[in-house]
Amino acid sequence: MVKPPTEPKRRNRAVSVADAIAGALDPVLKKRGFASRDILEHWHAMAPAPYNTVAIPDKLSWPRGERSADGATLYLRCQPGHALMLAHEAPAIAAAVNRYFGYVLVGQVRLSAEPFSSGSAGKAPPPPPPDPVVEARIGAAVAGVEDEGVREALRMLGLQLAAQAEPKRK
Numbered sequence: 001m002v003k004p005p006t007e008p009k010r011r012n013r014a015v016s017v018a019d020a021i022a023g024a025l026d027p028v029l030k031k032r033g034f035a036s037r038d039i040l041e042h043w044h045a046m047a048p049a050p051y052n053t054v055a056i057p058d059k060l061s062w063p064r065g066e067r068s069a070d071g072a073t074l075y076l077r078c079q080p081g082h083a084l085m086l087a088h089e090a091p092a093i094a095a096a097v098n099r100y101f102g103y104v105l106v107g108q109v110r111l112s113a114e115p116f117s118s119g120s121a122g123k124a125p126p127p128p129p130p131d132p133v134v135e136a137r138i139g140a141a142v143a144g145v146e147d148e149g150v151r152e153a154l155r156m157l158g159l160q161l162a163a164q165a166e167p168k169r170k
Helices: 022-031 083-088 090-101 132-141 148-169
Strands: 055-061 072-078 106-111
Touching (some): 072 090, 083 106
Parallel strands (some): 072 106
16 A cells, blocks of 8 residues: 655744754754754853853764763863863863763863854944043043053053943943
8 A cells, every 4th residue: 555645744833943953953963972952052051151152062072882971072162262271171161061961971071173163243343432531631641651652552551441431430
């Protein structure tokens, strides 16, 4: 007997984008060693600050053979300048991930050779132009400095400090 082709099951409800693309992402994640999307979805909740924003999980590598009680090696991509501290805090990051899952998933944390790309993070808006009165006051304060490079650096520092202090006054 030949079965007639069946129509695909209809979903009479709205489906989130995450659910819609889950079928496409799961094989890719499995190649990277992740059994599910949990560690990527909830990275901001499980990783200690500031590593939840400057690093992302890249790969989960299990030792050859049987999965041991020691856990897997979690490879992280991190922003430039944070690699040394991330390597130093690796045991704390592994403990935080294991605490989140409730069992030993990660035995050690290592840095990935791949560079970190922040992706869709929005850029900060440019700072507003400085107030002419403040700029003149700062210019007058550093006018006595003889070295032009030092004078300009002090002027820029003064403008930055004034810009940071300005929202506190309002």
